[in-house]
Amino acid sequence: MKKRYLIPALFILSVISLFVGVSSISPLDLLDFQSEETQIFLISRLPRLVAILLAGAGMSMAGLIMQQLSRNKFVSPTTAGTLDATRLGILVSMLMFANASMIEKMAVAFVFALAGTFLFMQILNRIKFKDAIFIPLVGLMFGNILSSITTFFAYRADVIQNMSAWLQGDFSMVMKGSYELLYISVPVFIIAYLYANRFTVAGMGEDFSKNLGLKYRSIVNIGLTLVALITATVVLTVGVIPFLGLIIPNIVSIFKGDHLQKTLPHTAMLGAIFLLLCDILGRVLIYPYEISISLMVGVIGSFIFLFLLFRRKAYA
Amino acid sequence: MIQVRELSKLYGKKQVVENVTVDIQRGQITSFIGPNGAGKSTLLSMVSRLLDADTGEVLIDSTNTKKMKSNELSKRVSILKQSNFMNVRLTIRELVSFGRFPYSKGRLNDEDEKMVDQAIAYMDLAEMEHAYLDELSGGQRQRAFIAMVIAQDTDYVLLDEPLNNLDMKHSVQIMKILRRLVDELGKTVIIVLHDINFASVYSDRIVALKNGRVVKDGPTEEIIQSAALKEIYDMDIPIQQMNNCRICVYFNS
Ligand SMILES: Nc1ncnc2c1ncn2[C@@H]1O[C@H](COP(=O)(O)OP(=O)(O)OP(=O)(O)O)[C@@H](O)[C@H]1O
Ligand SMILES: [Mg+2]
Numbered sequence: 001m002k003k004r005y006l007i008p009a010l011f012i013l014s015v016i017s018l019f020v021g022v023s024s025i026s027p028l029d030l031l032d033f034q035s036e037e038t039q040i041f042l043i044s045r046l047p048r049l050v051a052i053l054l055a056g057a058g059m060s061m062a063g064l065i066m067q068q069l070s071r072n073k074f075v076s077p078t079t080a081g082t083l084d085a086t087r088l089g090i091l092v093s094m095l096m097f098a099n100a101s102m103i104e105k106m107a108v109a110f111v112f113a114l115a116g117t118f119l120f121m122q123i124l125n126r127i128k129f130k131d132a133i134f135i136p137l138v139g140l141m142f143g144n145i146l147s148s149i150t151t152f153f154a155y156r157a158d159v160i161q162n163m164s165a166w167l168q169g170d171f172s173m174v175m176k177g178s179y180e181l182l183y184i185s186v187p188v189f190i191i192a193y194l195y196a197n198r199f200t201v202a203g204m205g206e207d208f209s210k211n212l213g214l215k216y217r218s219i220v221n222i223g224l225t226l227v228a229l230i231t232a233t234v235v236l237t238v239g240v241i242p243f244l245g246l247i248i249p250n251i252v253s254i255f256k257g258d259h260l261q262k263t264l265p266h267t268a269m270l271g272a273i274f275l276l277l278c279d280i281l282g283r284v285l286i287y288p289y290e291i292s293i294s295l296m297v298g299v300i301g302s303f304i305f306l307f308l309l310f311r312r313k314a315y316a
Numbered sequence: 317m318i319q320v321r322e323l324s325k326l327y328g329k330k331q332v333v334e335n336v337t338v339d340i341q342r343g344q345i346t347s348f349i350g351p352n353g354a355g356k357s358t359l360l361s362m363v364s365r366l367l368d369a370d371t372g373e374v375l376i377d378s379t380n381t382k383k384m385k386s387n388e389l390s391k392r393v394s395i396l397k398q399s400n401f402m403n404v405r406l407t408i409r410e411l412v413s414f415g416r417f418p419y420s421k422g423r424l425n426d427e428d429e430k431m432v433d434q435a436i437a438y439m440d441l442a443e444m445e446h447a448y449l450d451e452l453s454g455g456q457r458q459r460a461f462i463a464m465v466i467a468q469d470t471d472y473v474l475l476d477e478p479l480n481n482l483d484m485k486h487s488v489q490i491m492k493i494l495r496r497l498v499d500e501l502g503k504t505v506i507i508v509l510h511d512i513n514f515a516s517v518y519s520d521r522i523v524a525l526k527n528g529r530v531v532k533d534g535p536t537e538e539i540i541q542s543a544a545l546k547e548i549y550d551m552d553i554p555i556q557q558m559n560n561c562r563i564c565v566y567f568n569s
Contacts (some may be wrong), residue, residue, distance in 0.1 A: 196513040197422030201414060204402050207366045213390025257405040257448060261422065
């Protein structure tokens with residue numbers, strides 16, 4: 001879990017990702033700027049790589065911030081209803097504006113992601129029984145309720161076809177012109193890093209924060225806003241990627257602890273590496289077809305999640 | 317000086333702290349004693365502004381705490397609560413470094429690092445400073461939190477039952493360190509203690525609470541008296557003089 005290993009791994013996987021695919025491209029082809037290969041490279045391969053890196057880093061960081069602020073290792077966009085709220089937001093934007101533009105969808109999805117996450121945090125505050133496992137279960141139920149509402153209205157409005165694009169994460173559709181919204185997450189990453197110490201303090205509780213003169217409420221609000229921004233951009237551009245925000249921060253925490261200023265960069269990198277790996281595997285396993293990324297992450301991720309659960313039990 | 321003026325706190329219909337007025341002198345150790353549920357923790361939380369009082373006010377060196385910025389206050393008053401359960405994976409050193417947060421916001425300069433080193437050394441934690449909190453014993457963790465409060469370097473240090481979980485050796489060690497903080501560095505320590513013998517041996521003043529009210533407030537020798545203790549605890553506690561210490565023999569009262 002050292003940067004010395006993470007950075008080369010990230011680099012090598014990125015290169016592999018650029019040159020794996022249905023139409024074979026070799027680095028030499030790129031020398032001819034006019035060639036078809038170069039065009040594919042620029043329109044499809046490169047955007048795909050950038051999207052994977054940003055989405056992987058973003059979802060992992062979002063998960064880390066949520067875990068810190070909720071003081072629960074199993075809270076993440078997947079297990080707190082954030083992803084489901086975002087999808088409901090996208091549906092609402094589609095029903096509200098015919099042919100909603102990307103920005104309109106983004107705005108509504110963001111508001112819903114934020115509202116959903118806040119609602120979950122409110123529920124969390126009300127629950128007396130703060131068992132580490134019980135809380136994510138409540139979050140999953142909350143997410144499922146939102147999800148059924150989405151499905152119900154999507155059927156009624158006959159937009160279930162359009163919605164399904166956001167149900168499952170998929171990088172094969174990422175192209176120049178469709179993913180640029182993800183760049184919003186770059187300034188969000190920077191802000192998250194600048195606030196890393198405050199998030200760490202807030203993660204130690206309200207009284208602890210107040211003793212150190214930290215405005216607890218506003219830090220929590222800022223953190224959740226960042227989470228909602230990242231989630232909304234990722235879901236809109238590549239779809240739902242489950243589990244990433246859950247497993248990556250937990251793995252990093254085991255090795256590096258919870259000092260966010262130290263672990264945030266590792267979390268972002270490991271998230272990107274993991275997603276890249278899943279994407280490359282998904283592309284080569286049933287070549288020339290593709291296994292969708294959310295399926296890959298879902299299968300591998302749920303195993304790791306189970307492993308983390310049992311590991312926790314062994315400790316407790 | 318901390319002046320507590322007619323402070324009250326109501327939970328539902330229950331008056332948990334009732335019209336408490338006390339002055340806490342600078343450069344002294346003031347112990348708060350009293351039975352479980354007397355309102356000691358609630359009072360300390362209100363003094364350090366973790367909790368809003370229903371009525372009354374707290375003045376710190378003549379300034380109302382309500383008028384102070386939270387960051388300013390955190391450089392003047394620190395508090396360690398009674399229970400510090402948290403499942404955050406930080407090393408001792410990382411935790412103690414957060415004591416400097418009011419000054420550095422996390423970017424520690426050389427002076428901050430020096431304060432952190434000092435606090436860790438004070439608490440005898442140097443050889444385990446890179447151990448994670450969740451892998452420590454309860455007493456070691458408690459010492460790490462006290463080290464953090466020392467690193468915070470405030471004039472007023474409020475500690476709610478800091479001897480919880482500590483063995484005899486470390487209890488004595490911590491009380492001696494608190495004494496040094498007061499005698500050498502001129503700090504003011506306000507501490508909640510259940511073991512009245514520690515209160516008797518180490519504090520300058522004792523304030524006794526019962527049912528949310530101050531029932532006794534005075535120099536240690538005046539409070540460590542069988543009659544006064546009877547009033548506070550409803551127990552007959554004989555007192556023995558030993559090597560200049562007044563020891564309460566309450567084990568078979
Ligand atoms: N959040 C709360 N809601 C309702 N009642 C409370 C709350 N906190 C404390 N109390 C009540 O206030 C009273 C005083 O509590 P407090 O914690 O201040 O006592 P204490 O003197 O510190 O006791 P101990 O020695 O056991 O720590 C108790 O009766 C307690 O039940
Ligand atoms: Mg108490």
